[in-house]
Amino acid sequence: MDVSIVIAHEGHYKFAQLICDTMEASAIIRGTGIAKRSPEYIIKKMENRDAVIALVNGKFAGFCYIESWSHGKFVANSGLIVHPDYRNLGLAKKIKERVFEYSQQKFPGSKIFGITTGLAVMKINSDLGYRPVPFSELTDDPTFWNGCRGCTNFDILERKEYKMCLCTGMLYDPANKKQNDEEYTFNKKVLARLKSIKQALFLKKEKTT
Numbered sequence: 001m002d003v004s005i006v007i008a009h010e011g012h013y014k015f016a017q018l019i020c021d022t023m024e025a026s027a028i029i030r031g032t033g034i035a036k037r038s039p040e041y042i043i044k045k046m047e048n049r050d051a052v053i054a055l056v057n058g059k060f061a062g063f064c065y066i067e068s069w070s071h072g073k074f075v076a077n078s079g080l081i082v083h084p085d086y087r088n089l090g091l092a093k094k095i096k097e098r099v100f101e102y103s104q105q106k107f108p109g110s111k112i113f114g115i116t117t118g119l120a121v122m123k124i125n126s127d128l129g130y131r132p133v134p135f136s137e138l139t140d141d142p143t144f145w146n147g148c149r150g151c152t153n154f155d156i157l158e159r160k161e162y163k164m165c166l167c168t169g170m171l172y173d174p175a176n177k178k179q180n181d182e183e184y185t186f187n188k189k190v191l192a193r194l195k196s197i198k199q200a201l202f203l204k205k206e207k208t209t
Helices: 009-031 039-047 092-108 119-128 142-150 154-159 176-185 188-208
Strands: 005-008 051-056 059-069 075-081 110-117 131-133 168-172
Touching: 005 092, 005 119, 009 039, 009 059, 039 059, 051 092, 051 168, 059 092, 059 119, 059 142, 075 092, 092 110, 092 119, 092 154, 119 168, 142 154
Parallel strands: 075 110
Antiparallel strands: 005 051, 051 059, 059 075, 110 168, 131 168
8 A cells, every 4th residue: 555644735625625534434433523614725835834634646645734722832733534445454543653753843842732532542642652641731722622613522621611512622842752651551441431430420410401
């Protein structure tokens, strides 16, 4: 399989609608919340060179984009998606590694973070040096949290005053790289248990409200 993972640009605008459709379809299948993005938003990311795209023989295979806040102090790698035709081949990890590397080049010294409900993404993040953190350690820029309005779980986030949701926050701090490497080893069972507990608590809350 001839895979290329490159910085997205104007030559990739034609894939914007397909990227959005793939993101939405994936969220429906997994039954999880995902902040919807428009083709215009994806194109803007490509225009600003704030995204990477994976291609297989010229066909769309995967995508991930960069968002920044506080003058680049905080950076997020968001919207990671792999087309169904190319899943279970390790492509998500390769895309994540590429956008992670590119984020450090474009925003040197920045803290890189993300929020996700997916255990596979948590595993990839952990391998890159991220660690689970409370939302209070993430950016307090309201623009970031406004980006969650398209998620089906946004009402939960609002009720919890942006301190907790079904997603798990993960952070990579280059200033603590050695500490991250030594102290934060990924434990799938622990994160799976954390996810199940959070879901159970919120579902119970939903039934009583």
